Amino acid sequence: MSKEQYKYLLNESDLPKQWYNISADMPVDPTPVLNPQTKEPITPEFLNVLFPMSLVEQEVSKDRYVDIPKEVREIYKLWRPTPLIRARRLEKALGTPAHIYYKNEGASISGSHKTNTAVAQAYYNKIDGTKSLTTETGAGQWGSALSIACNFFDISLEVFMVKASYEQKPYRRVIMQTYGADIFPSPSNQTDYGRRYLEEHPNSPGSLGIAISEAVETAVKSNGAKKYSLGSVLNHVLMHQTVIGQECLKQMEMADEYPDVVIGCVGGGSNFGGVAFPFAHKNLTEGRKTRLVAVEPTATPTLTKGPYAFDYGDTAMMAPILKMFTLGHDFIPAPIHAGGLRYHGMAPQICMLYDAGFIEAVAVPQPGTFSAGVLFAQTEGIIPAPESAHAIRVAIDEALEAKEKGEKRVILFNLSGHGLLDLAAYDAYNQGRVVDDTLEISQDEIKARLPQVAL
Amino acid sequence: MSKEQYKYLLNESDLPKQWYNISADMPVDPTPVLNPQTKEPITPEFLNVLFPMSLVEQEVSKDRYVDIPKEVREIYKLWRPTPLIRARRLEKALGTPAHIYYKNEGASISGSHKTNTAVAQAYYNKIDGTKSLTTETGAGQWGSALSIACNFFDISLEVFMVKASYEQKPYRRVIMQTYGADIFPSPSNQTDYGRRYLEEHPNSPGSLGIAISEAVETAVKSNGAKKYSLGSVLNHVLMHQTVIGQECLKQMEMADEYPDVVIGCVGGGSNFGGVAFPFAHKNLTEGRKTRLVAVEPTATPTLTKGPYAFDYGDTAMMAPILKMFTLGHDFIPAPIHAGGLRYHGMAPQICMLYDAGFIEAVAVPQPGTFSAGVLFAQTEGIIPAPESAHAIRVAIDEALEAKEKGEKRVILFNLSGHGLLDLAAYDAYNQGRVVDDTLEISQDEIKARLPQVAL
Numbered sequence: 001m002s003k004e005q006y007k008y009l010l011n012e013s014d015l016p017k018q019w020y021n022i023s024a025d026m027p028v029d030p031t032p033v034l035n036p037q038t039k040e041p042i043t044p045e046f047l048n049v050l051f052p053m054s055l056v057e058q059e060v061s062k063d064r065y066v067d068i069p070k071e072v073r074e075i076y077k078l079w080r081p082t083p084l085i086r087a088r089r090l091e092k093a094l095g096t097p098a099h100i101y102y103k104n105e106g107a108s109i110s111g112s113h114k115t116n117t118a119v120a121q122a123y124y125n126k127i128d129g130t131k132s133l134t135t136e137t138g139a140g141q142w143g144s145a146l147s148i149a150c151n152f153f154d155i156s157l158e159v160f161m162v163k164a165s166y167e168q169k170p171y172r173r174v175i176m177q178t179y180g181a182d183i184f185p186s187p188s189n190q191t192d193y194g195r196r197y198l199e200e201h202p203n204s205p206g207s208l209g210i211a212i213s214e215a216v217e218t219a220v221k222s223n224g225a226k227k228y229s230l231g232s233v234l235n236h237v238l239m240h241q242t243v244i245g246q247e248c249l250k251q252m253e254m255a256d257e258y259p260d261v262v263i264g265c266v267g268g269g270s271n272f273g274g275v276a277f278p279f280a281h282k283n284l285t286e287g288r289k290t291r292l293v294a295v296e297p298t299a300t301p302t303l304t305k306g307p308y309a310f311d312y313g314d315t316a317m318m319a320p321i322l323k324m325f326t327l328g329h330d331f332i333p334a335p336i337h338a339g340g341l342r343y344h345g346m347a348p349q350i351c352m353l354y355d356a357g358f359i360e361a362v363a364v365p366q367p368g369t370f371s372a373g374v375l376f377a378q379t380e381g382i383i384p385a386p387e388s389a390h391a392i393r394v395a396i397d398e399a400l401e402a403k404e405k406g407e408k409r410v411i412l413f414n415l416s417g418h419g420l421l422d423l424a425a426y427d428a429y430n431q432g433r434v435v436d437d438t439l440e441i442s443q444d445e446i447k448a449r450l451p452q453v454a455l
Numbered sequence: 456m457s458k459e460q461y462k463y464l465l466n467e468s469d470l471p472k473q474w475y476n477i478s479a480d481m482p483v484d485p486t487p488v489l490n491p492q493t494k495e496p497i498t499p500e501f502l503n504v505l506f507p508m509s510l511v512e513q514e515v516s517k518d519r520y521v522d523i524p525k526e527v528r529e530i531y532k533l534w535r536p537t538p539l540i541r542a543r544r545l546e547k548a549l550g551t552p553a554h555i556y557y558k559n560e561g562a563s564i565s566g567s568h569k570t571n572t573a574v575a576q577a578y579y580n581k582i583d584g585t586k587s588l589t590t591e592t593g594a595g596q597w598g599s600a601l602s603i604a605c606n607f608f609d610i611s612l613e614v615f616m617v618k619a620s621y622e623q624k625p626y627r628r629v630i631m632q633t634y635g636a637d638i639f640p641s642p643s644n645q646t647d648y649g650r651r652y653l654e655e656h657p658n659s660p661g662s663l664g665i666a667i668s669e670a671v672e673t674a675v676k677s678n679g680a681k682k683y684s685l686g687s688v689l690n691h692v693l694m695h696q697t698v699i700g701q702e703c704l705k706q707m708e709m710a711d712e713y714p715d716v717v718i719g720c721v722g723g724g725s726n727f728g729g730v731a732f733p734f735a736h737k738n739l740t741e742g743r744k745t746r747l748v749a750v751e752p753t754a755t756p757t758l759t760k761g762p763y764a765f766d767y768g769d770t771a772m773m774a775p776i777l778k779m780f781t782l783g784h785d786f787i788p789a790p791i792h793a794g795g796l797r798y799h800g801m802a803p804q805i806c807m808l809y810d811a812g813f814i815e816a817v818a819v820p821q822p823g824t825f826s827a828g829v830l831f832a833q834t835e836g837i838i839p840a841p842e843s844a845h846a847i848r849v850a851i852d853e854a855l856e857a858k859e860k861g862e863k864r865v866i867l868f869n870l871s872g873h874g875l876l877d878l879a880a881y882d883a884y885n886q887g888r889v890v891d892d893t894l895e896i897s898q899d900e901i902k903a904r905l906p907q908v909a910l
Contacts (some may be wrong), residue, residue, distance in 0.1 A: 005467060420876060425627040
């Protein structure tokens, strides 16, 4: 029977009870996080200006498993466990002997994986007394997720939305407003940094780095009244996302298979970490040899072209300095439609694993991601987010390679979100307006723009 | 355990194997369908100009159950069975002792229940040799559903999209194009009727009635090369939708409850028929007494204000004449955001049951539907289609009445689709621009515009 099955569904009772913390199994020493002013290792007190202490503790925790609070699990149940789906129609269209599975995080209430950490972060802020949060959003997935999460826990939310997205994606703004959040196009006149930036660049389309700076400034200058929330990059964010991979492990078992390769797109790295880390755990502790492949756009080739160095998390140099593969904190990416992948850096945990050879990275040009997204839509029926289409591109390439080699290959990718709010991007592609934005840059060029750090 | 559950999930093996045909149990004599030219009862040959013979046979079938072909069930498995969800957070927000369940048809690949019949119709057209289909779409849900269905069966599709929607909902056009269909804003210059209409009304925003006329003309004048497909109203369409209610019966059993009231919005009537008819079957054959409530906008109060009379299905008087509650085939509804409910008539099967007292109808004004939709979004996380928000409005009213009376009431409504392509509507509501479009009209006024029929 399982041979004919499409969807592998778990019941609510199968929802993971704990998050998996890869810090416990990290095969290399953790890289330090530095204070952006002193450039010395950061203190919990500094982080606590931005984040509630419960999340600061999670950020540095070495516990392999962290209990998911009952209140968070109750909300997860609105959409979790998400389905694992065998993409049989896509396989058939490719004529491949490979088996392609995808985890549908687009089934979440806000349409992407982001809700997994948004709900957790809103919960911990609530119990630590936070009444008001600030954040930034690029593509809008993160802002939407945090908006509904804050609404659930009765926390007010200010979202700084990259101005280009604010103007091109009015529907994302409407979702956040319908969930009850306040939205400002960034750069905005709400912050000192935004005002300064606007004076110099009145027509700036904004960037994620600028929006982060505005959200961080708003929290820092609130005298403790507001905290800040980040949708990717940090350890605790990636940990919250591991419900994805943990569910996949159970669902692959239901399908009586085990993946040869696990694929996710990377911007800050959280959906990839979420799907891949539980499989990395099996690789690290049980001798499994699943390939873990992070996919980025050639327009923002952080892992594949950036140097591994210390850099600020934001443009205004107010956020902590992290060791990561980076294109430079002042890098303004090409305005590609996969807005969620337009970040100059990468989650330190992913960088450590990539640097040490435990994960692979591949960069793909834009047109190929859209052709993959359209083929997926026409075979499986779901229009994927442009970000997720990066993972689909590589899943298809893996399946075609398996076909060429005549080998069975079990491929799992994370469909991080649906593309129903990204249809302007598909319109551009259908009309031949999506171009190859491959970035040509040298590591020396990038290094010249990095902060000088003693380490 | 079931006491704490949110989602009631069925496996693929629980997918209904047959559609339920209420014609077998109809407690009143069926009303005849008339040829629009001769006004005599229609012949299968006339219907076959528009529809493949297999669907014509289903239209007049008296078989209580009709097997769902394996090929259709395979595609249903991409998203079916859909979840039944206990809206616990909505209940809590209302402080009601009522239990509110909703069937999430928005989880379908095209985002609404429409895919259930689209796939079936594309399949039967395929086996009867159809290579090309025409249809109309208002809100875009039907056009999207038929686009992906035709793509699956390699049938080309021309969609006449009501011009107001074409302009206000570019994302819907993009979805259909991404699935491979050709889209024309209606009235168009593709048809004689469209050209005539445009000459007289060059700035017409169009209507569903006009778009149906254009799609029907295209099929009729194709010398058999093209067939036509309708997304609601007809018996076979409602029958295809009964997978919804059949799944609900099983899922309510899992929840160990049985609904006191089943609610659905009505435009042409197919999602309401789909959820309600399997419960009507229990009422008619097993003595159950579930109330079945059809909800329409006060802007298009077909059941609640229209006379029960013979009228054309379309504006150009080319489609068959049906006995139905109607506002008149030349009625142009107010441009409300629930485009899927802007139809002058109603499915004859629903009209028969309503006329005979087996179902109830209620009309609700626009602002109340949006306030219900926003409350649903803020509690359950899903932004509903404006059409579905009509059902939510009445579900909430039922729950509030139960609270006032201090009685437990089990409420089931059909969430016919998500509202992610309707966010301009929510924006208008958030900005206070949704007004009460209640139609004031007398039955005599309507009757004066109806065709003269001997019966």
